[in-house]
Amino acid sequence: MTIDRRSFLKSAAAITAATVVTGCAKSQQGDNQNTPLAAQGKSVMGLAVPAMDVVRVGFIGVGQRGSGHVKHLCHIEGVEIKAICDIDQLMLDKSVNYVVEKGLPKPTAYTGSDKAYLDMLARDDIDIVIISTPWRWHTPMSVATMESGKHAFVEVPAATTMEECWQLVNTAERTQKNCMMMENVNYGRDELMVLNMVRKGVFGELLHGEAAYIHDLRWQMKEIDRSTGSWRTYWHTKVNGNLYPTHGLGPVSQYMNINRGDRFDFVTSVSSPALGRAAYAEREFPAGHERRSLKFTAGDMNTSIIKTVKGRSIMVQHDTTSPRPYSRHNLIQGTNGTFAGFPNRIALEDVPPAIAKIYQQQYEAELAAWEKAGSQGRKPHMQNFHSWDQDMEKWRAEFDHPLWKRMGEEAVRNGGHGGMDFIMLWRMIYCLRNNEPLDQDVYDAAAWSSIFPQSMASVADRSNSKTIPDFTRGAWQTGKPLGIVS
Secondary structure (H helix, E strand, O other), rough: OOOOOOHHHHHHHHHHHHHHHHHHOOOOOEEEEEOOOOOOOOOOOOOOOOOOOOEEEEEEEOOOOOOHHHHHHOOOOOOEEEEEEEEEEHHHHHHHHHHHOOOOOOOOOOOOOOOOHHHHHOOOOOOOOEOOOOOHHHHHHHHHHHHHOOOOEEOOOOOOOOOHHHHHHHHHHHOOOOEEOOOOOHHHHHHHHHHHHHOOOOOOEEEEEEEEEOOOHHHHHOOOOOOOOOHHHEEEEOOOOOOOHHHHHHHHHOOOOOOOOEEEEEHHHEEEEOOOOHHHHHOOOOOOOHHHHOOOOOOOOOOEEEEEOOOOOOEEEEOOOOOOOOOOOEEEEOOHHHHHHHHOOEEOOOOOOOHHHHHHHHHHHHHHHHHOOOOOOOOOOOOOOOOOEEEOOOHHHHOOOHHHHHHHHHHHHOOHHHHHHHHHHHHHHHHHHHHOOOOOOOHHHHHHHHHHHHHHHHHHHHOOOEEEOOOOHHHHOOOOOOOOOO
């Protein structure tokens, strides 16, 4: 793709300005663009781009998330970090210096204004751009990246309004560029193991899933001038719904083949009162502090129920305010049993032969010990679906995903949420270098992110259901389910 730099900068600046203004204007209540828009290009379902010998990378945003991505990519073969952009000079310098310290060529730094990234996008020696900025910039930066002839990889959520969801889809189809939302939880060891089990039919026909992002983040309110809390806090004053749906929803969507054999149909959402952040601000900040004057509108707990076209149900929860343990739920239920996370546990009716053999051995050992003790106490019983099995080691031995078998030790060594960040980036680069479709595409980015605005629209409408449009324009019916790569 040949790009005239001056023309690109002019058009990209206009697109960015319009998108940011639109996103800010509509973020408060979501919008209901449910009618599929006229296609502006061909489908990117299963898009596989020509194999890249070396993947040349640019970064927009190297704060808490982006800096981690820089570090991981310095340890992955076939990557060249060409440029890094950030308005925070301190964070920019840290990432540039890290690359140099690893003995790699010094990337060009871009800074000075909110639009400095457009200068970086005008380069012709970058293949992909990794975007790790505040939410309101995700869609405009992704659109500008694709318009510049590059592939966009964006942090979650990819979009905050229905209009933005369609902008991502339309731009990807028109430019034939990838737009992947980097949902790292899809690459967690447990999530990949369950995906493997689902593909092997362990749980039978799938019926129901549960997903969540329950994470006490009130402490971020003390981040005033920099870091996530300096901007994320204000989202709790502008909206009421599920602000962050994709961490739990992504894995469940892949279990259920969403956009690849099934799709979201509609969502219904309710929110609790918004009390926790105001109470925290009153307790933690002095009188007259700006944080104490904020009017918080996002309910402390939001619960949304999604119905799929095939009739399955998914519960999605969001709570970053309540004092309770971290959880993503990660539950999948089928006709033969259930896996539930946090803590991990499994209950099945028809148990796989290898596991059934272990159950039999455990039962015989426990029975022999009971008889030797004079049959005192409760008689042992064979493990079955009436009680949870929380011993995951035997399940991992049988069903650990091939990616973790191959890359697990290196992933844990490199870190990033237990290794899932490293696995995600490694897999992204592998697909680009081997002419393979990415594990997540723009339709996933749009569908999973759409729960953000549509949950808000539902809450504002007495929890009446809101339609989730078919972002694939019918391609979900023939889309190939995500396989178990070896």
